[in-house]
Amino acid sequence: MTLPIELQNIFIHKQKSYKMVLILVLIEEIKSTRLREVSLTKIKERFLAYFQEREANNLPVDAPPSRMAFRWADLPLNRVQYMIDSQIEALSSILDHPNGSYTLGFKQEYYDRWDQSVLDELYQYAQDELDTYYAPPQSDFSLREDLLNIMSSYTQAKAQPLTGHPLAEYVRKTVPEHLKSLPFIHNHFKVQGSVGRGNWATIPWLAVMYPQITDTIQRGVYVAYLFSADMQHVYLTLNQGLGEARSHLGRAESTTFLQERTKEIRAQLPENRMNRSDDIELNDGRLGDDYQTSTIAYFHYEREHMPDNEQLITDLWDAMDSYMFYIESQAITPNTVWTTVVHDEESDEDFSTQIRDRDVQETLSNIREYIAQRGFYFPAHLIDNFYLSLKARPFVILAGISGTGKTRLIRLFAEAVGATALNGQFRLIPVRPDWSDPTDLIGYKDLSGTFKPGPLTSVITEASQPENRNKPYFICLDEMNLARVEHYFSDILSLLETQSWQGRHIVTDPVIPAATLELESDLERYGNLGIPENVYLIGTVNMDETTYPFSKKVLDRANTLEFNSIDLMQLPKLREESQQVVEAVPVEQSFLRADYLQLIDAYDHYADLITRTTERLVTVNEILEDIHAHVGFRIRDAVCFYVIYNERFGLMSEAEAFDLQIMQKILQRIQGSQSGVRRVLVKLLRLCLQDSVRIPSPMEDDDVFWAQWDRGNTPPQATYPQTAHKLVDMIVRLDEDGFTSYWIS
Template sequence: MSLPVELSSIFRSKQKSYKMVLVLAMIETWQETHDKMLELDDVARRFLTYYQYRETQNLVVDPPPPKVTDRWEFMNIPQVKSLLETPIEALRSIVVKQSGGAFLTFADSVWSQGEEVLSELQNYANRELDLYHSQLGSKQGSGFSLKESLDRILHTYHEAKSEPFANHPLGALFRRKLPEQLRSLPFVSEHIRIQGSVGKGNWAGVPWIALMDTRITKSTQYGEYVVYLFAEDMSAVYLTFNQGVTKPKTDLGKREGYAFLEQKVIELRESLDFEGFSTDEDIHLTSAGLGRDYQVSTAAYTRYDASNIPSDDQLIADLEQLMTTYKEYVDRKLQTDQVDDPEYPVETAEEIMDDEVVRERLDSIKTYIKHKGFAYPPGLIENFYLSLKTKPFVILAGVSGTGKTKLIKLFAEAMGATAQNGQFTLIPVRPDWSDPSDLIGYSDLSGKFRPGRVTEVLLEASQNSSKPYFICLDEMNLARVEHYFSDILSILETQEWKDGRITTAPIIHGNSLVQDEDQAVYGNLSIPENVYLIGTVNMDETTHPFSKKVLDRANTIEFNDIFLAQFPDEDPDSELSPEPTSNQFLRSDYLQLVDAYHAESKALITKTTDVLVQINRILEEIHAHVGFRIRDAVCFYMLYNERFGLFSEEEAFDHQLLQKILPRIQGSSTSIRRVLLNLMRECVGSSFIVNDYMEDVALLFEGRKLSDLLNQAKYPLSARKIASMLRRLEEDGFTSYWLS
């Protein structure tokens, strides 16, 4: 026999075990008296006996209300009757009558089905209680306390914001511990994805923990979900039934997006039961931009003040009640085919930004590359990753045969980006390229737009924003880079934040296209944030040098070390599958220094800038000093490295000195020699006397002098390159970073 709907529904949102025990107490009272009018005192007595018995037998049991007493043995009947007001009110099939006393009874629809339904209800309640106590015992044994976690966040977050973001324990609490603990709750189904965020590289003003049903939404940027939102001043945390704001605002504009969300709130409040939760706009999280977003997107909420966080039982009961309402909403959408699941990035940013996850992901990429039979110098993959994350344009330089193109292909392939799925594109550069038409496209004589290879990639990437797309310009300096690539370089400089995404000015303006169909497809196409441009270069008599415009915008990674003694794995047939990776793994978090300049990053930015100021004084003699663009890029690289812990601080700056500063130096004058020697002093320390080598640089290469200097160098990679450039200057009368 199935239970009546009104009875089965009473178990959907339990407040502790009170409702189930109340039902049992009522049935037992009726079994003894056979009177449909059940005296409240008798029901309360049986209710109390149940808990006192479990308590004396040391069985798992819900505690009594903490404001009343800490043990059931000290409770009395008046206190129990007061306690029963809430579960009585929650059980809508029960009414209270005042006629010669206080009485309880089931609704007429229950009595009309006879005694069998009460027997079935009694069995059902006992089964539910057994399951409930089993789950309660597991929870109590796990040491999980939601109250303790919320208290810790509310009382330590302000202090944490003045501390380094990377590796902070609060980050681990949000990203791993709390999601794992919430996942263990019995009412959290396998469809629920739990994600916490304290910010992307910097502390968030309003941190959050969201529970999303992946059948209707995989991102907090769209759709509906349950989320804990912490007030910026940490005065409270709100448990809310909320909506994603980013996608509606992006698709409809801010004004229309807000109107859409406000209408959705009205529909949710009218169609769902939010009993016990507030359904007004009186939610206060922050005084700035996000405040309005949260106010218009919240359908229901309950507020927990920092000074009075409820018990674990109440917190979990509230969460279960809201999750039950959420499940009903999801089921309704699935049944009516109203699911709108757009191609939108799954927000794994916080998981990926975690230092351990980044290192693990890089290790798997290196393992994949090694499995394919290729070996690269230590630290190269980490350096390549940091360079791409700093700016999506990197140049790989080196002698032919070192595997530059293969590195790009395998790095992309390890992330699930291949030529077959369109996420990796190899474009061999032709010596006759003199304009951007081969890359961007052109309009033919009929006015029809013929897209170039880069435009085709940009279009596809803009439609799949969660996936990274790699463009490899092979031997990019066979033609003059400034002639065919300058438009793209200029557009890259227009990057800015818009609704949480990186956008650029259009690479193709709609009004430059003649045909309407071309305007619809390519009009105002920009460079999406998920496109990464990597060029390979060889420097010989067939190639062209780079201008400072190109060098300023790229990290130039040179590797000439070849490990011929490296061999493939002995089991070449074994499969090692790529791991498809979200674009968030590579996407930049900073575009301007203001994006990164916070209390926890200020010290490293200041220290890095001080070193660059000293280097600029040296470079000014040959007019090769750097500007704000390079300062910002170097600082970003250093901040990413600190966050992920890939290199020591000195190793990271060594890479930047080698990749951003030295490529700017070339010439044959005495000034070039003096600049290189002064830079050598910066690399190896104050014991290096520049004047000792101004007249005869050859002295530097006598005996073990250079080896000893490199062994003590603060920046050994840069020192070795400077020595190579000095040797070339001594032997040929001219030197350049690009001559080896």
């Protein structure tokens, strides 16, 4: 069976082995007494006995806090209370320990829903996590070899151009991928390597960052390998950003600030093997001194005496353990120099399933199965495409003839990740033909000056609540082109361009300007309300004589997925009794949230992919210039984000992903009756075909060529087959009717 949602992520942030042991001994005591609430004294006895037994048997075991005792055998029972209290607080979402009481148990609301099998599975879950925790970290690569390769090659590489250098690719991409494969560095972390931009850096680095703390080494706390300028030393450090402090406080004051912060953080961290002195030497004058100021703790390695791979992995594990301890102590509060670090009110967000990069495929497979078992069939890549489109930008258009399941896809996809109309995370908004301004979506002031929120504002208000920021909200604008989209939706499109990071979340500028709100209550509720990162806008459109066309302003800001290829023989399948029913699995918001807002955010890690994709777009753009349909930087960035996510998650080949992006971001811009339009379509078709295929002119009656593209026939081999099929449809329509458009099929 699957653990209840409230139990699935309780060990994501480990604070040594204490959490798992506390759960084990609590379940053992509950089974022994058959009570929900058990004696805290008995829990302490079992807790201490567990560690003393492992210590006595010479098994791997966390040492007790050094300020209490050197061995578990010497630790008195009354000193265990402090250790257990911190774990109870960390597990407060599921544990019940009233103030001043002498009992501990699971919360009544959960315990009443669980049967014995849940406790048995939770016990095994804790045991498995302990086995994994105590097992030596394994790796399918040699970290020792990675570090030595960098140190032995870097000095020589600096004499050569940086652009396209193999060592730059190795540091920026290969080594981060190696580090991300380690079991204790999962998708919660951003792993980045740098050798400089434009010119080789004097001190290259590899960093592991927790995005909710920082996504850059310029601020916040992170783990980093720092290589000395002479490449004779490398330091594995727990470090803090310099750049942001410098820009706000100046050099002298920021140095004092960082020194004080270093002392504070060192005092918070548990004792381990990391060195906490200031004796770090990078042999680069002022920059080396800066890193000495910002370094909290470190391991030091000499090139000529590099430890073995197992020791290096163990050291990195210890550094990450200290980092996670720091993260938990901050309650996920972003670290900036101009704000006081306080408890974040959003740290009490609901638990939901965390998704790693490596788990995205499995999650999408679960979504497909969920949809199929409810009697609906969509091609596999359509679900992947829909997901990547939402990930690249939170505005997607589903286009096609009526009755193809556009609205149903949105609803079922949302249900599969835990968003339904009943819990308020899915909202269907039918667009009316008389909508002529944003008030129908956003709201208006009545005669008394009170603001009356529209349906979109209502959803945004709910999604912006601290307890909901980790849940995805889907808004389906049904038949969105029954009215002119630019008239009622242009304000929202403009707001999406203002997305920026504010602390740990992405938001836009306010939906309702504060100056337009008269009442204090409205100002408090709506005055600073932007579109949050967890709101996804999906429009459905039918292109016929009753609807309006789209402007380029709309098309530039959305991926347009087409629903025109229909197979009526896709009938619902009866579910075999032995087949497991696929249930909805609520996902954590980061499954869908954009990880990059600007191309520079992804450039260090995906420079080659971005370059290849941009070169292909340049070729396409040169063709489009003939009819003034070429694209700008917004579309370039959106296409690059899409192919980057695709490569990260391993969903399609690079060519398949780019094929879909030409379909969804480029071809909608082409329409008309001029001969120039046909020339552009033919040039694009030649670009898509692998062989030098001759395409007939409009004066030729060559049914054989065009018949190859009919359903059931075998068309010529194409690098981009989806785009090629659509281009053929558009060319045939132009030849037959004298006018063509992406929307006419």
